[in-house]
Amino acid sequence: MLTQEIIIRKRSREALSAVEIQQYVKGIVDKSVSESQIAAMCMAILLNGMNKEERVSLTMAMANSGTRIDWRQENLDGPVLDKHSTGGVGDKVSLMLAPIIAACGGYVPMISGRGLGHTGGTLDKMDSIPGYISQPDLQKLKDVVRDVGCAIVGATSDIAPADRTIYAVRDVTGTVESMDLITASILSKKLAAGLDGLVLDVKYGSGAWFTDYARTRDMAQTLVDVANGAGLRCHALLTDMNEVLGRTAGNAIEAREAIEFLRCENIDARLREVTLGLCGELLMIGSIAESAAAGYAMAERHLHDGRAASFFERMVHALGGPANIIDDFPRHLPLAPLTREIRAARAGVIKAVDTRKIGIAVIELGGGRRLASDKIDHGAGLSGVAAIGQTVGTTDPLCLMIGRDEDSMRRAESLIREAYIIGDPGEAVIPSPLIRESIIP
Numbered sequence: 180m181l182t183q184e185i186i187i188r189k190r191s192r193e194a195l196s197a198v199e200i201q202q203y204v205k206g207i208v209d210k211s212v213s214e215s216q217i218a219a220m221c222m223a224i225l226l227n228g229m230n231k232e233e234r235v236s237l238t239m240a241m242a243n244s245g246t247r248i249d250w251r252q253e254n255l256d257g258p259v260l261d262k263h264s265t266g267g268v269g270d271k272v273s274l275m276l277a278p279i280i281a282a283c284g285g286y287v288p289m290i291s292g293r294g295l296g297h298t299g300g301t302l303d304k305m306d307s308i309p310g311y312i313s314q315p316d317l318q319k320l321k322d323v324v325r326d327v328g329c330a331i332v333g334a335t336s337d338i339a340p341a342d343r344t345i346y347a348v349r350d351v352t353g354t355v356e357s358m359d360l361i362t363a364s365i366l367s368k369k370l371a372a373g374l375d376g377l378v379l380d381v382k383y384g385s386g387a388w389f390t391d392y393a394r395t396r397d398m399a400q401t402l403v404d405v406a407n408g409a410g411l412r413c414h415a416l417l418t419d420m421n422e423v424l425g426r427t428a429g430n431a432i433e434a435r436e437a438i439e440f441l442r443c444e445n446i447d448a449r450l451r452e453v454t455l456g457l458c459g460e461l462l463m464i465g466s467i468a469e470s471a472a473a474g475y476a477m478a479e480r481h482l483h484d485g486r487a488a489s490f491f492e493r494m495v496h497a498l499g500g501p502a503n504i505i506d507d508f509p510r511h512l513p514l515a516p517l518t519r520e521i522r523a524a525r526a527g528v529i530k531a532v533d534t535r536k537i538g539i540a541v542i543e544l545g546g547g548r549r550l551a552s553d554k555i556d557h558g559a560g561l562s563g564v565a566a567i568g569q570t571v572g573t574t575d576p577l578c579l580m581i582g583r584d585e586d587s588m589r590r591a592e593s594l595i596r597e598a599y600i601i602g603d604p605g606e607a608v609i610p611s612p613l614i615r616e617s618i619i620p
């Protein structure tokens with residue numbers, strides 16, 4: 180069938196067959212489908228939606244558009260597992276989760292992304308480690324996962340190439356926000372990575388992509404349905420992103436917080452609950468633990484006995500970074516030279532935070548990108564970020580800004596001041612639940 184006939188069928192709200200979807204995706208890879216046809220199809224999908232069968236077909240066709248990693252040849256003695264987060268501010272969970280799962284007996288080829296909009300990216304955080312090769316070729320990825328147990332890396336060009344082409348078109352045609360296209364984009368890369376199990380951290384709140392809970396829940400249900408429909412065991416946790424996760428936001432500063440966490444020092448309680456909660460769920464999905472609670476306890480044990488820290492250190496070294504990142508992390512993760520505390524404008528209780536503004540403040544400091552081509556200042560960011568429910572006086576800091584020039588610090592400061600809503604002293608603040616719901620097929 181002609182590509183334009185397939186587009187017309189979707190434009191007319193008809194359901195596409197698996198064969199039509201495969202033909203369209205194949206044409207993207209062999210370039211017989213043009214960019215204007217990709218754009219037209221994306222808009223038709225965004226406006227008219229897809230049913231569950233179409234979503235599964237699109238996801239599978241995109242996963243099959245390049246290499247699908249086959250781990251059977253590696254004779255691994257445990258399941259291949261991963262986590263995906265829909266993104267937030269201060270979300271450094273992947274840096275701890277990958278080595279914790281490896282320490283528990285799983286294998287984690289964690290294919291991660293860079294910062295997107297106001298949200299930070301795992302790959303940018305790993306790139307703050309000197310020498311770390313975050314984009315190895317497929318063979319190196321396989322070697323490190325087999326020998327060490329985990330590798331946090333970017334997608335290689337052979338993983339789901341159709342996604343890369345479609346994503347670039349979506350980015351400039353106002354079609355990023357389609358739930359069907361987001362689902363196929365995220366899951367095609369996870370299916371191509373050859374996983375046995377996946378846990379999704381779907382975030383809601385002021386720092387997430389969707390602030391609205393009902394929409395976030397729909398997204399989580401769609402992702403879980405499509406993943407399981409495509410043969411990948413997958414559950415989702417809906418977690419709170421109404422404030423920064425942990426006490427830092429940036430790149431090197433978040434890598435420092437993650438390493439302190441693995442050293443069991445200064446662990447933020449919310450960060451701990453989300454990280455261990457996701458680990459518990461994933462260990463259950465991978466049948467390493469009998470229940471999420473047993474998985475949580477196992478993850479906690481290997482965090483405390485130092486095994487997870489040693490897996491992180493070995494992964495960093497195997498991918499070109501220093502051999503002693505856990506012991507010598509301040510030296511390997513330098514910060515920008517200027518620091519300034521932002522004090523609360525009035526005494527009271529922190530009632531709410533516009534977390535998106537905090538993410539944008541990090542971009543202002545140089546810790547994120549305005550354009551895809553921008554270079555990141557890995558040393559810029561925020562530390563000591565105050566939490567909702569905390570009582571502050573006018574001499575107490577809301578956070579410490581770390582930057583490189585006065586102008587950007589001034590712009591970041593005004594965003595952070597706008598972001599914090601401080602109520603009267605003693606005012607009761609009810610925090611949103613940290614893990615609000617789990618979605619299973």
Ligand code: URA
Pocket residue numbers: 292355360361362364365
């Ligand atoms: N992450 C992805 O990989 N794809 C999307 O479409 C959105 C987030």
